[in-house]
Amino acid sequence: MGVRGAGRGGASRVGPAHGASGVPFAEHQVTLRTPAELADALPYLLGYRPEDSIVLAALHDRDGRGRFGGRARLGIPGNADDWASVARQLTEGLVKGSERRGALPESIVAFLCQDPRDGESAREVMERLRPLAQLLRTACGALDVPVIEALCISDGRFWSYCCPSAQCCPADGTPMGLPGTSVLAAAATYAGLQIRGSLREFRARLIPWETAAALEQESALNAVSMALIPRILDDESRTVVATETLDLAHRVMRRFADSTSADGAPGVSGVPAVSGAASVSGALSADLRDDELLCHDEAATLILGLQDRTTRDRAAEWMEGDEAGPALRLWRALARRCVGPYGEHAAAPLTLAGWVAWSSGDELEAREALAMALGADPGYLFARLLHQACNEGLDPESIRRCLRKERVDRAGAETIASSAASGSSASSESPVDAGGACGAASTPSTRAASRRRRKPRSTGSAESRPGSRPSGTAGTRRPRSTADSSPAPEAPTRAGDGTGGGTRSRRASGRHGTKQGET
Numbered sequence: 001m002g003v004r005g006a007g008r009g010g011a012s013r014v015g016p017a018h019g020a021s022g023v024p025f026a027e028h029q030v031t032l033r034t035p036a037e038l039a040d041a042l043p044y045l046l047g048y049r050p051e052d053s054i055v056l057a058a059l060h061d062r063d064g065r066g067r068f069g070g071r072a073r074l075g076i077p078g079n080a081d082d083w084a085s086v087a088r089q090l091t092e093g094l095v096k097g098s099e100r101r102g103a104l105p106e107s108i109v110a111f112l113c114q115d116p117r118d119g120e121s122a123r124e125v126m127e128r129l130r131p132l133a134q135l136l137r138t139a140c141g142a143l144d145v146p147v148i149e150a151l152c153i154s155d156g157r158f159w160s161y162c163c164p165s166a167q168c169c170p171a172d173g174t175p176m177g178l179p180g181t182s183v184l185a186a187a188a189t190y191a192g193l194q195i196r197g198s199l200r201e202f203r204a205r206l207i208p209w210e211t212a213a214a215l216e217q218e219s220a221l222n223a224v225s226m227a228l229i230p231r232i233l234d235d236e237s238r239t240v241v242a243t244e245t246l247d248l249a250h251r252v253m254r255r256f257a258d259s260t261s262a263d264g265a266p267g268v269s270g271v272p273a274v275s276g277a278a279s280v281s282g283a284l285s286a287d288l289r290d291d292e293l294l295c296h297d298e299a300a301t302l303i304l305g306l307q308d309r310t311t312r313d314r315a316a317e318w319m320e321g322d323e324a325g326p327a328l329r330l331w332r333a334l335a336r337r338c339v340g341p342y343g344e345h346a347a348a349p350l351t352l353a354g355w356v357a358w359s360s361g362d363e364l365e366a367r368e369a370l371a372m373a374l375g376a377d378p379g380y381l382f383a384r385l386l387h388q389a390c391n392e393g394l395d396p397e398s399i400r401r402c403l404r405k406e407r408v409d410r411a412g413a414e415t416i417a418s419s420a421a422s423g424s425s426a427s428s429e430s431p432v433d434a435g436g437a438c439g440a441a442s443t444p445s446t447r448a449a450s451r452r453r454r455k456p457r458s459t460g461s462a463e464s465r466p467g468s469r470p471s472g473t474a475g476t477r478r479p480r481s482t483a484d485s486s487p488a489p490e491a492p493t494r495a496g497d498g499t500g501g502g503t504r505s506r507r508a509s510g511r512h513g514t515k516q517g518e519t
Contacts, residue, residue: 001484002388006022014139016329016344022304024124026302030367033148033325034168035151035158035160035163035168035169035174036158036174036176037175038109038149038151039111039151039153039158040176042055042113042153045068045071046071046073046364047364048198048199048201048202048364049199049200050073050111051111051113051114051115051198051199051200052075052076052113052114052199053073053074053075053111053112053113053114053160053199054073054074054075054076054086054087054111054112054132054136055071055072055073055110055111055113056071056072056073056090056091056094056107056109056111056136056140056412057070057071057108057109057110058067058070058071058094058095058105058419059105059106059107059109060103060105061106061110061149063395065104065378069098069103070094070097070101070105070391070392070393071094071106072090072091072391073367073371074086074090074160074371075371075375076112076114076129076132078291079130079133080132082133083131083135084135085357087132087135087136087138087139088139089138090136090139091108091140092139093141093388093392094108094391095108095140095143095145096143096392097392099389100392101393104145105145106145107146107147107148107275108140108145108146108147109148109149109151110133110136110137110140110149110150110151111150111151111153112129112132112133112150112152112153113152113153113154114154115150115154115155115364116154116155118338120154121172121173122155122157122311123156123159123171124158125152125154125155126152126154126159129152130161131422133150133152133161134161136140136150136332137150137161141401146407147162148162149162149163150162150263153176154173156175156176157172157173157174157175157176157452158173158174158176158504159173159174159225161472180193184356188229191218193217201283202364202368203368203372204284205272205283205287205332205336205338206332206335206336206346206350206353206368206408207335207372207450208335208336208337208338208339208340208343208346209336209337210339213340215295215302217296217299217337217339218300218340218341218342219338219475220297220300221300221303221304221337221340222299223297224297224300224301224304225300225304228241228298228301228304228305229304232304232305232308237306241305241308241311242305242308242310242314243307244301244305245301245302245305245306245311246311246315247306247311247313248301248302249302249315249330252293252294252298252302252330253318253323253326253327253329253330254326255293256290256320256326256330257292257326259290259293263401268329272297272436286329287332287333287336289513290329290332290333291333291336294330294333294337296337299334300337301459302330302334303334303337303338303342303345303348303349305346306334306348306349306352307345307348309376309382312348312351312352313403313406314384314406315327315352316352316355316403317403317406317407318356319356319360319400319403320359320360320400324360327356328353328356328357328360329352330349331349331352331353331356332349332353334346335349335350335353335369335372336348338376339489344376344377345376345494346372346373346376347374347376347377347380347383348373348380349371350369350370350372350376350383350515351369351370351373351380351382351383351386352375353365353369353394354366354367354368354369354373354387355372355381355386355388355399356385358370358390358396358399359399366386366390367387367390367391370383370386370387370390371387373387374387384461384462411475425485430467435457459509
């Protein structure tokens with residue numbers, strides 16, 4: 001989808017239309033004639049209706065026809081002092097990401113979407129956000145990419161920051177048309193593109209509980225943190241905690257998979273892909289079912305265990321195949337359990353949810369989950385790197401290859417360690433046992449020593465002589481129990497994917513919302 005000559009009330013020619021997934025709508029030209037149609041196009045560019053958002057859409061010119069390219073979205077900061085840095089960050093990410101893909105945009109369309117606050121009118125929202133629109137235009141101009149249209153959408157009306165004509169862009173704004181009535185909406189419907197509700201509905205699957213159950217979950221987090229955090233901080237027990245965390249996650253994922261309703265297997269998102277109110281209702285039902293299957297203590301154990309970077313990286317390996325769907329449902333459920341003072345802990349499950357969604361081809365949920373992870377912990381490097389890569393349209397396969405290799409290498413190391421432990425156990429058997437099947441491989445001196453140790457047995461029972469050792473143990477000590485001699489759990493290894501490498505292990509301490517700090 002693309003636009004040429006957009007803004008200022010002029011006609012906008014659109015080439016072969018593409019939705020948020022990049023799949024063509026149809027091989028005809030679609031024309032957006034007014035800023036109103038451009039505003040109506042926004043949900044189809046993103047795949048959902050944005051709220052409280054800055055959205056930038058790149059425009060490219062090919063064979064005399066325009067088309068939309070990459071899109072980028074961020075929430076509007078509440079503090080106006082942050083607007084300049086956010087404008088630079090969003091603009092540079094979109095422009096430089098497009099350039100790396102070999103298609104520098106010719107221009108950009110900007111959207112500011114925010115509903116009025118209490119006692120505020122939609123026009124006042126537009127005026128309050130005007131400096132932000134100017135900062136976006138300046139940031140784009142600094143990269144030699146002009147903003148040809150900047151629209152503010154608030155309370156069902158829109159304004160243009162670029163059009164000087166009061167005839168087409170009146171001071172009181174222009175009412176938005178009925179949703180789905182524009183020419184682009186018709187093309188999208190024909191192509192099967194679906195709008196997945198509003199951003200608020202989209203994020204509702206990932207935000208922490210605010211119900212009475214949140215108090216019970218917070219109590220469980222408090223109790224589990226007192227027992228688990230000291231073990232995570234201890235180097236000797238840390239690997240054991242990692243193994244326990246991953247084993248518990250596996251069990252819950254199997255529980256989720258077994259609970260799939262008989263009316264159709266859920267996709268990666270956990271419910272069949274449908275649109276409108278049915279999509280919201282289906283997602284809510286699926287999430288409620290998963291919440292019922294996950295106990296408070298289990299959720300607390302998993303949330304705190306995932307604060308360890310290496311544990312989190314091993315969990316990121318559940319990104320494809322039959323593991324992806326249950327894993328995504330689990331990460332969503334855990335994000336909803338990061339209640340009260342544990343809100344910052346949501347960065348780990350939100351990042352995992354974003355990664356699995358991106359790996360599975362759902363860039364919409366990936367972007368929002370990763371943005372929410374950065375909202376929970378702005379310094380969470382794993383989320384920041386994945387968010388940047390996803391917004392730039394990079395292929396997640398390179399990360400998947402690294403995680404697959406980590407998994408294979410770790411499995412090989414565990415096999416070698418298990419074989420070595422088995423060999424060590426066999427060599428530590430008692431002399432009586434060593435004289436059996438393994439005796440043929442013994443050296444002559446070993447066999448002679450074995451005969452000398454067995455010789456006293458012909459003269460009487462060793463137990464009849466005070467202070468004597470039992471037979472078969474002279475000069476040796478039997479190994480400890482099998483539990484003591486089993487190999488230690490394998491320490492989680494960092495996924496060598498380049499996305500988590502800069503993170504350090506979180507230092508979990510404290511009781512309320514205190515976790516291992518990642519820098």
